[in-house]
Amino acid sequence: MPELPEVETIRAGLVPRLEGKRLSDIEYNWPKKVYGEPEKLVGHAVTAVRRRGKVLIIEFGQLALLFHLKMTGQIILRHDAETELAGGHPIPTFSTELPNKTTRATLRFSGNLTLYFNDLRKFGWLKEMPSAQIAEEPLLKTMGPEPLSAAFNTKYLAEALAKRGGPIKAILLDQTLVAGLGNIYADEALWYAQLHPLRPAKSLTAAEVAKLHQAIRQAIRLGIAHRGSSYSAYVTVEGERGTYLHHAKAYHVEKCDRCGGSIEKKKIAGRTAHFCPHCQRL
């Protein structure tokens, strides 16, 4: 599922290929999750491709298009003519048929470039809005700091966790605490920090908070380095799978890489937590 590392990989793949390209046409076949008026963007060129938490932001000057991929969303780029290059950044051919029955929106750009927004489960959305209002978007307005930013430091984390009595696993999934963690990287971070997912957030010692802070950054950095996790639908803009799960320590892992014991699964806050009961004591 697209969490921060997956959306960041998509962003980085879009930047060299999409910036400067002009949107010529947009069509959707799942209008239920289309907000604003994306038609307004036709004729405008992409000026920037950004990310905030799990939200992808494509700016067209004064206007912007936001995407949330939720669990099964995909953003895939393809040339209409496969032999053509995109400004020196060729897109490798791959087997995915496009468009397909999961395609919810199709955006055509100059340079024979087509962006497909696929989403099997229809949870994802796209929204057009003035660039100046992006920060006011409710989800973004309340979003916590980026985990790799200076604002996300041990002092901030300690103060934020001190107010929260819920299990640390549930708190890490709360986007107002820190942006971009989902079920995979939250479990990975807790494994690195050797913290049981049911530990009350406010019970963490200063040393544990410091360790968790580093662990979150470690999990996110490794996720980005491996171009994300492809447990289900996620692929890069080239249609390739991310490889992080080959290196995962907890999420859908059998044996603990530290002690060799079995990784346990437990439902916490409506999500399946994966952890080592030996290394992550309650």
Place this chain on the structure above:
DNA sequence: ACGGTGCCCTGGCCGC
């Protein structure tokens, strides 16, 4: 204000 639950969706998988 906080935490817990159910909902939106589809396809894969399990047991019978």
Place this chain on the structure above:
DNA sequence: TGCGGCCAGGGCACCG
């Protein structure tokens, strides 16, 4: 081979 039921989970409405 078919089919009902469960599971996957991000964000939000709703409830206590």
